[in-house]
Amino acid sequence: MTQAEIKLCSLLLQEHFGEIVEKIGVHLIRTGSQPLRVIAHDTGTSLDQVKKALCVLIQHNLVIYQVHKRGVVEYEAQCSRVLRMLRYPRYIYTAKTLYSDTGELIVEELLLNGKMTMSAVVKKVADRLTETMEDGKTMDYAEVSNTFVRLADTHFVQRCPWVPATENSDPGPLPPAPILVISEKDMYLVPKLSLIGKGKRRRSSDEDAAGEPKAKRPKHNTDNKEPIPDDGIYWQANLDRFHQHFRDQAIVSAVANRMDQIFRSLPVGYNISKQVLDQYLTLLADDPLEFVGKSGDSGGGMYVINLHKALGSLATATLESVVQERFGSRCARIFRLVLQKKHLEQKQVEDFAMIPAKEAKDMLYKMLSGNFISLQEIPKTPDHAPSRTFYLYTVNILSAARMLLHRCYKSIANLIERRQFETKENKRLLEKSQRVEAIIASMQATGAEDAQLQEIEEMITVPERQQLETLKRNVNKLDASEIQVDETIFLLESYIESTMKRQ
């Protein structure tokens, strides 16, 4: 794992789980697989805290364990899974677009908790939805269950591996750790549950009791007295399925853009008849993007989507766009030229691009030092004498994509750090504004006059308000940037993964 990835993982873990979990998590990412005591010793953390941290990390599918010989259990962190935490908003939003609010909350609960039983999810989501409904209305468990089943059928949620039930009553010495298994056919099998009930609204009396120590409450409240019907059957969000969806979305929107261009240049009507569809498909197949290929004529023509090529085109487009925005449109022209012609000499670049030699040289070197373009040496003589060697400029898409991906990780780490800095700088002001809001809220609840409320509001001066506004704007911008950079990360990672699979 590169330093940039480790740094980003550290920031993400710390923001979501606190410093202790971050310390343990980053240590495991750096060192690989380790047993419990070694982790405690190397990080200088107490055994108790290491255990807690590992429990949290395992619950969230960020760390896995394996039993090695002599009963030693080793823990391993999944760095790439940690990086997926950046994408949580996108997963949740996608669930919303596909399965509306119910689906959105189901996925959100699963992501927030790592794994949950179906009954727990249904109950929690029903409660949450009920909160948002009008007084007197409640959300039925059945409706939430239905959405859950649909999510399972379309593979957006999947079952976690579990401990197989052992046949023998006394297996002898218990293993140090359970071996979790799952089979393909069981992964999306929804247990037969009859969840009957409705969501409950959180009563205001509960809210008042928030300040009291709840530790004195009995461990099992009345709800938990009933046996959980699907005990031990845990579900998690299936991130790969979401990725498939994103990939399809990206390809469709890229083609749609393309279609618009073609659409404008053709005189067609608005109803798509079979003939027109044929025309479109032929156009797509002939399109230099090579997203769609024709693989035979059976059934009037078989068309196939070439996923790898599509991802490659998307990655290339990303690279081109980055070159354009960083170095200017003339550089972008040179870049596209080299991309198209595969290998070009210095002189040829100048000629084809129609750019004066000095500027062309300057631009090429800028791109070279940025690792977007590389040099290929072709010796004319066996002694590789530089004066008798061809030096050709070329674009190696895979390595350029890797470089850009690495840069994206650095960018997001910088964005997060800056956001944390901004928040920390204004900590005092933020706390003050939170206190004022709390006071206003409590006063409103007990019925206060407008004049009094105004007085409290004025505790925050006008320049302070402006400062808060600026802070909010900046934080929003930084957050939005993180989300957008993650989109680029997704494209590049998909392309790199697809390329590596073919090798």
Next chain:
Amino acid sequence: MAGNKGRGRAAYTFNIEAVGFGRGEKLPDVVLKPPPLFPDTDYKPVPLKAGEGEDYMLALKQELRETMKRMPYYIETPEEKQDIERYSKRYMKVYKEEWIPDWRRLPREMMPRKKCKKAGPKSEKAKDTGKGTSLTNTADVLKKIEELEKRGDGEKSDEENEEKEGSKEKSKEGDEEEDDDAAEQEEYDEEEQEEENDYINSYFEDGDDFGADSDDNMDEATY
């Protein structure tokens, strides 16, 4: 490759024209220091995407950040004492739900061990009822070590203490492994019955106990 400098004359080993400099042309200045940390960019960045989806995701992201801080998975580090104790802090303290992992899915070593003294006699009882005579040796060793400890740390040198601690730990470990085999059920019940918030107790919520527990003889990592 031994590069002969041409007896005082500057000559390039490669064709300078291939790189793009004309003959006799002035070469660019040598770079003497690292590039600036925040260089000026000629081209300003493109504005961010804006739209319904993006706005929603932004709100989601910020909400998630806040929510995660309130979940039981967020383990607080004990804070240093604040300079002024704020009255309103008491009313803003967020109640954190308890979380107990499903122990069936985790390695056995993950379960918190009761190291405090009050559990001592109980676990010993469990030990006695649960096993046979094979542990008399280890029990003896434990007793001996306890006696030695009672004699006082000051009388022994550090090394000896460490040795004893080391061996005590080893035997304790051996004890615990076998303890678990035979008496795991009992231990678990014990924990359930002992206090209502048994597991939660060892998840400290205030910073008071931090550092006071010296768990597991961290001096040497014997494993």
